[in-house]
Amino acid sequence: MNENQKVEDTLLQDATRYAREVGEQIVSFMKKPLRIQEKKNVSDLVTEVDLLSERILQERITSDYPEHWMMSEETDGSLRNAHEAFLLPQTGYGWIIDPIDGTTNFIHGFPHFAISIGIVKDEQLVCGVVYNPITNELYCARRGHGAYLNGRLIQVDSESQLEHALLATGFQADDWRPNSPVIEQIGRFTGKSRSVRIVGAASLDLCLVASGKLTGFWHEGLYPWDVAAGVLIIQEAGGRVTNREGSPFRLSDNSLVASNGSIHQTLLSFL
Ligand code: IPD
Ligand code: CA
Ligand code: CA
Numbered sequence: 153m154n155e156n157q158k159v160e161d162t163l164l165q166d167a168t169r170y171a172r173e174v175g176e177q178i179v180s181f182m183k184k185p186l187r188i189q190e191k192k193n194v195s196d197l198v199t200e201v202d203l204l205s206e207r208i209l210q211e212r213i214t215s216d217y218p219e220h221w222m223m224s225e226e227t228d229g230s231l232r233n234a235h236e237a238f239l240l241p242q243t244g245y246g247w248i249i250d251p252i253d254g255t256t257n258f259i260h261g262f263p264h265f266a267i268s269i270g271i272v273k274d275e276q277l278v279c280g281v282v283y284n285p286i287t288n289e290l291y292c293a294r295r296g297h298g299a300y301l302n303g304r305l306i307q308v309d310s311e312s313q314l315e316h317a318l319l320a321t322g323f324q325a326d327d328w329r330p331n332s333p334v335i336e337q338i339g340r341f342t343g344k345s346r347s348v349r350i351v352g353a354a355s356l357d358l359c360l361v362a363s364g365k366l367t368g369f370w371h372e373g374l375y376p377w378d379v380a381a382g383v384l385i386i387q388e389a390g391g392r393v394t395n396r397e398g399s400p401f402r403l404s405d406n407s408l409v410a411s412n413g414s415i416h417q418t419l420l421s422f423l
C-alpha cells in the first residue's frame with residue numbers, strides 16, 4: 153500500500169466507526185416521541201435526531217481530522233441547489249455527510265434509512281460508507297478496492313433487458329406534488345420494466361443497485377450528501393453512474409442515473 157492508500161484505508165475505517173456509533177444513537181431514539189419539523193413541505197422533515205447525529209459526526213471528524221473540510225445536510229442544506237452546495241472550498245480531503253438519509257422512513261419506523269458518509273480528495277470520491285442501523289447492513293467502498301456489504305464483496309447484476317429490470321426512483325424534497333415530472337417518468341417505465349419502487353433513502357437505493365437487488369435507479373435534484381457514498385459504492389461494484397444526459401456523474405449534477413451498466417443506455421433513452 154502506498155501512503156495515500158494507507159491514509160484512505162484509515163479514513164474508511166474511521167468513517168465506518170463513526171457511522172456505527174451514530175447508528176446506535178439513532179436506533180435508541182426510535183421508540184421515543186420525536187420533535188419533528190417541516191422544512192419545505194409535509195414530506196421534507198427534520199428531527200432532533202438528525203441534528204444530534206450530524207453533531208456527533210461533525211465532532212468526531214473535527215477532532216480526528218481538523219484539517220479536512222466537511223459538508224452536511226442540516227448545516228449546509230439551505231444552500232440553494234446541489235451545484236451551489238458543491239462550490240464550497242474543496243481541495244484536500246473533505247467529508248460529505250447525510251446524518252440520516254431517509255428521515256421520513258426513520259420517523260415512521262420504516263426500516264430503510266441510513267447514515268451516509270462520502271469522502272473526497274481534490275474532487276474525487278475516495279471512500280464511501282452507507283450504514284442502515286436497523287438491518288445492520290454496512291456498505292462501503294474505497295476507490296480501486298471494490299465495494300463490500302458487511303465485509304463481503306458485492307457486484308451489480310448482469311440484467312440487460314428492461315422487462316426483467318427492477319428499478320427505483322424518488323421525489324426530490326420540494327417536488328412532492330401531483331404533477332411532479334417523476335410521475336410521468338415512472339409512467340414511461342410502467343409495463344416496460346419489471347416494476348418501479350420508491351423506498352425513500354437514495355443512499356441505500358444506490359447500494360441496492362451496487363449489490364444487484366435493483367438493476368437501476370434514477371433521481372432528479374439530489375444533493376451531494378444523498379449520493380456521494382453510494383455513487384462510489386456502485387462504481388466499485390462494477391456499475392455506472394451518469395447524469396440524465398449520459399455524462400459521467402459529478403456531485404454538482406442535478407440529475408442522476410445509476411445502473412448495472414448493461415441497461416444504462418436503455419434507461420437514458422426512456423428518461
Ligand atoms: C431524501 C431521501 C429520499 C429522496 C429525497 C431525499 P433525506 O433524503 O434520500 O430517498 O427521494 O429526495 O431528500 O431528506 O431523508 O435525507
Ligand atoms: Ca432532508
Ligand atoms: Ca438525504
Ligand code: CA
Nearest residue numbers: 225250252253
Ligand atoms: Ca438527511
